[in-house]
Amino acid sequence: MAIDINIPAVCNCTKLRRAQRHITRLYDTCLAESGAGLRATQFSILGYLKTEGPKTMMELAELMTMDRATIGHNLRPLERDSLVRIAVSETDRRARIVSITDEGLSRLEIGKPGWAKAQAEFERQFGAENAKLMRDMMDDVAGISFSFH
Amino acid sequence: MAIDINIPAVCNCTKLRRAQRHITRLYDTCLAESGAGLRATQFSILGYLKTEGPKTMMELAELMTMDRATIGHNLRPLERDSLVRIAVSETDRRARIVSITDEGLSRLEIGKPGWAKAQAEFERQFGAENAKLMRDMMDDVAGISFSFH
DNA sequence: TCATTTTAGTCTTATATGCCCTTAATTGCA
DNA sequence: TGCAATTAAGGGCATATAAGACTAAAATGA
Numbered sequence: 498m499a500i501d502i503n504i505p506a507v508c509n510c511t512k513l514r515r516a517q518r519h520i521t522r523l524y525d526t527c528l529a530e531s532g533a534g535l536r537a538t539q540f541s542i543l544g545y546l547k548t549e550g551p552k553t554m555m556e557l558a559e560l561m562t563m564d565r566a567t568i569g570h571n572l573r574p575l576e577r578d579s580l581v582r583i584a585v586s587e588t589d590r591r592a593r594i595v596s597i598t599d600e601g602l603s604r605l606e607i608g609k610p611g612w613a614k615a616q617a618e619f620e621r622q623f624g625a626e627n628a629k630l631m632r633d634m635m636d637d638v639a640g641i642s643f644s645f646h
Numbered sequence: 647m648a649i650d651i652n653i654p655a656v657c658n659c660t661k662l663r664r665a666q667r668h669i670t671r672l673y674d675t676c677l678a679e680s681g682a683g684l685r686a687t688q689f690s691i692l693g694y695l696k697t698e699g700p701k702t703m704m705e706l707a708e709l710m711t712m713d714r715a716t717i718g719h720n721l722r723p724l725e726r727d728s729l730v731r732i733a734v735s736e737t738d739r740r741a742r743i744v745s746i747t748d749e750g751l752s753r754l755e756i757g758k759p760g761w762a763k764a765q766a767e768f769e770r771q772f773g774a775e776n777a778k779l780m781r782d783m784m785d786d787v788a789g790i791s792f793s794f795h
Numbered sequence: 796t797c798a799t800t801t802t803a804g805t806c807t808t809a810t811a812t813g814c815c816c817t818t819a820a821t822t823g824c825a
Numbered sequence: 826t827g828c829a830a831t832t833a834a835g836g837g838c839a840t841a842t843a844a845g846a847c848t849a850a851a852a853t854g855a
Contacts, residue, residue, distance in 0.1 A: 503697050504689075504693045504697070504758075504761065505690055505693040505694050505697060506697075507765075507781070508673075508690065508693070508761070508765065509669060509765065509768050509769070509772075509777050509780065509781060510669050510670060510672075510673040510686050510690075510764070510768075511686070511690045511693070512780070512781045512784040512785065512788075513662075513665060513666050513669055513670075513780070513784055514666055514670065514686065514687070514690070514811095515710060515711045515712075515784065515788045516662060516711075516783075516784035516785075516787040516788045517662050517663055517666040518710075518711055518712055518713075518788075518811095518812075518813090519711050519787060519788045519790070520658060520659050520662055520787060521659060521662075521663065521812085521813090522713075522792075522812095522813080523659075523792045524657075524659040525813080525814095529814090536839095536840065536841085537659050537660070537663065537841095538663070538840080538841065538842095539840085540653075541654055541657065541659075541660045541663070544653045544654040544657070544660075545654050548652050548653070548654060548655075553803080553804095554803070554804065555802085555803065555804085561664060561667075562664045562665075562667055562668050563664075563667055563841095563842080563843090564667075564671075564842065564843045564844080565803075565804070565805095565843095566804085566805080566806090566842085566843060566844080566845095567841070567842050567843060568804095569804065569805065569806095570840085570841075570842080570843090571840080571841065571842085573840095574839085574840070586803095589802095589803080589850080589851070590803095590849085590850060590851085591802065591803040591804070591849065591850045591851065592802095592803060592804080592850095593803080593804070609653075612653065612657070615659070616656075616657065616658065618792055618793065619658050619659075619790075619792075620658070622790045622791075622792070623658075623786070623787065623790060627783075627786075628658050630783075631658065631661070631662070631783060631787070632656070632658060632661040634665075634776075634779075634780060634783070635661035635662055635664065635665035636661065636665075637772070637776075638665040638668060638669060638772065638780070639661075639664045639665045639667075639668045641668070641768075641771045641772060642771075643671075643672045643767055643768075643771070644767065663841095667841095667842075667843090670842085670843090671842095671843080674843080674844090678844090685809095685810065685811085687810080687811065687812095688810085702833080702834095703833075703834065704832090704833065704834085712811095712812080712813090713812065713813045713814080714813095714833075714834070715812085715813060715814075715815095715834085715835080715836090716811070716812050716813060718834065718835065718836095719810085719811075719812075719813090720810080720811065720812085722810095723809085723810070735833095738820075738821070738832095738833080739819080739820060739821090739833095740819065740820045740821070740832070740833040740834065741820095741832095741833060741834080742833080742834065796855100797854100797855095798853100798854095798855090799852100799853080799854085799855100800851100800852080800853070800854095801850100801851080801852070801853085802849100802850085802851075802852085803848100803849085803850080803851095804847105804848085804849090804850100805846100805847080805848080805849100806845100806846085806847075806848100807844105807845085807846080807847100808843105808844090808845090808846105809842100809843090809844090810841100810842080810843090811840100811841070811842070811843105812839100812840080812841070812842095813838105813839095813840090813841105814837100814838085814839085814840105815836105815837090815838085816835100816836085816837085817834100817835080817836080817837105818833100818834085818835080818836100819832100819833085819834085819835100820831100820832080820833080820834100821830105821831080821832070821833095822829100822830080822831070822832085823828100823829085823830075823831085824827100824828090824829085824830095825826100825827095825828090825829100
């Protein structure tokens with residue numbers, strides 16, 4: 498008889514998603530306490546835009562390994578609150594250039610202590626070296642080109 | 647002057663969430679191809695219920711490191727499609743006992759080849775040993791008791 | 796040039812996630 | 826015993842995520 502393996506115990510996706518929920522709650526809680534009114538994903542998007550400069554939605558989606566439709570949806574509240582500006586590209590009118598506004602930069606600063614607190618608390622418990630190993634491992638995972646079909 | 651660190655590059659939450667999106671797409675795609683009509687989270691919930699037996703929503707939430715409300719929301723489509731049964735506990739009428747139905751077990755079986763394909767593809771590219779390391783690391787992350795406030 | 800194909804982004808729909816507040820039930824304690 | 830505090834779950838709200846269909850614009854190629 499075929500031994501029925503314990504799928505949840507060995508599923509790489511299940512484990513990764515579970516850890517993601519846990520760490521997101523930590524960062525979201527600290528971010529909320531900072532009063533910036535930003536969620537983890539929003540903080541990431543603004544952080545990327547600050548660091549990398551203006552980007553098209555496609556570029557942003559690729560940078561974050563995110564679906565292009567998802568980026569569009571996630572930008573909606575940020576644009577509504579004037580934290581990002583979305584303009585039609587002059588060189589390709591299909592593309593939209595997303596850039597962070599002064600208000601967005603200001604919100605990032607307000608949220609930074611909250612982020613730093615979460616980052617410090619995580620590394621205090623998990624270890625800074627382990628955290629670095631994890632980030633590198635996550636980069637490797639996100640970098641895989643899966644062959645579908 | 648304070649050196650402006652590149653937050654997205656060192657943020658543990660950002661890295662983990664990004665990898666999670668990527669691996670979820672792999673598993674969701676393979677699961678969809680299998681024709682089970684299950685998403686990654688649904689496959690996990692049913693897998694846990696099959697392996698661990700009936701659970702209250704609280705227990706299920708704790709098992710999956712998921713918010714109590716989230717479990718409730720995620721069970722909705724599963725209950726609607728008769729993949730799980732939700733009954734009031736006889737010993738505590740506040741609690742709801744969730745159990746997998748025969749239809750749920752059947753769907754799990756239908757999805758299993760899709761899951762196995764995703765699991766195999768991931769480990770082919772990432773390495774089975776690295777995958778095991780990652781799962782253990784993710785367990786460690788999910789097991790941390792963060793001190794809030 | 797102009798028709799075909801490809802590409803960027805949107806809209807719709809569905810699930811995923813977690814917060815706050817409320818309701819109902821249980822537990823603990825005076 | 827009786828009431829306060831606690832606990833389990835539901836409802837409402839907002840964001841997160843992505844597939845699929847669609848629109849518009851650009852690139853391609855005969």
